[in-house]
Amino acid sequence: MNKTIITVVGKDTVGIIAKVCTYLAESGINILDISQTIVSGYFNMMMIVDMSKTAKEFNTVADDLETLGKDIGVVIKCQREEIFDSMHRL
């Protein structure tokens, strides 16, 4: 398992999840968990995904998602799960 956290932050609009999920499906990246919330009109989403089956490099996926985010008008970040585990779990 090669877990990565994808976060999407920005103004809420139609189809954000659909577009991100479509990209992930096309890239062979499996979604393990999704949670989202709206804080004062701002869309906050987090996905935990497994990147062990994709043929794409981490940097390619991160770049593609960043570009996709710009198209939709949101900020999309890709980070390996360990940074959050380190900080928040003993």
Next chain:
Amino acid sequence: MINLYEVVETNEMIEKENLDVRTITLGISLLDCIDSDLNKLCDNIYNKIYDTAKDLVKTGDQIAREFGIPIVNKRISVTPISLIGGAACKSPEDFAKIAATLDKVAKAVGVNFIGGYSALVSKGMTDSDKMLIESIPLALSTTDVVCSSINVGSTKTGINMDAVRLMGTIVKKTAEATKEKDSLGCAKLVIFCNAPDDNPFMAGAFHGVTEADKIINVGVSGPGVVKTALEKVRGENFEVLCETIKKTAFKVTRVGQLVAQEASKRLGVPFGIIDLSLAPTPAIGDSVADILHEIGVEHAGAPGTTAALALLNDQVKKGGVMASSYVGGLSGAFIPVSEDQGMIDAVEAGALTLEKLEAMTCVCSVGLDMIAIPGDTKDTTIAGIIADEMAIGMINQKTTAVRLIPVIGKGVGETVEFGGLLGYAPIMPVNKFSCDEFVNRGGRIPAPVHSFKN
């Protein structure tokens, strides 16, 4: 499993509060490069550093990318050059040639500083130590990224006052040699007492002789994160204050530990230590002085500042120690003037003096750091300031350091601009009374009685 709020908290620390890993420093032993032929020695040094560090910057950048955490600096520290050049160098100019080699290879591998143009002379100076020290003005004025440090005292040995006196002159000569750049050379020169062998922070990093052939040391940072956490507990008592700092320091340090282990694995170099330091930068919101303000003093330097700094320093260590498997280096809050906007503001407001800074160094790392003083300050006065700071380190069994910049051609009331991470600084007044007869005595100050522990 990690939840959304934890992810948001981490990313806000990075995006809004300047959380970063300040430096990955690769320590490299040069002991196996020693040769009596200077050209051969320089070739050996170049090749060993290049081969060891060629992937450092690339690896650091990739880790930063994958974890989404900035790794601001990638650096190299090497064995003190006075030991490496002893057999080959017959003059200060020969030593400067080694400095040029270090500069060249550091630029070739893309690091922003290389430390270790150093001599350890806490008890006495060999001929090669003395030559290296005498070469510092030339070495620092003809290179860009080489950093120099001289250890002139320790709790076990006392203070080498001959070296202190000499360093007063060398600081001044380095300022003269780099006067076109506002005496920038002095920003790359540190004088230590109790210098650690594994410090990843510049300008004082060197790879001690007690270290392995190669080692990864990481310096974490995060003053902005601590400040933001403290904003949420305004008006609470000291218990709450201290617990908040500890918890925040723990989180910050865990990120450093992760990055250090990852870098170690990818580069195939053992992990050394995490340096638990609050290292400010001139960026707004990345200031140790702002934390002191948040703790409750109007400006750094106001009464209460030393106590506030003492508790801050201690809680950062208490939180950080559990977050890392090995802690070392300097590990404490840094209080440089030019690199911390809050400190600069405090000086300009008249709240912070050289004397108060000296008192603050009794309770935190590291010392009188990045302080601009008038260019006409006498060599002996600089030596006297160094001696005072070394005495604090020697008696308190801690590391202390001096990085003063006598800015040639400028006086009190003027400002000096170093640029980048080094920031800018108002020139601070220095006590005008003489210490000539004191520093000119020669010899050593004996080790203090509490160093005899056997």
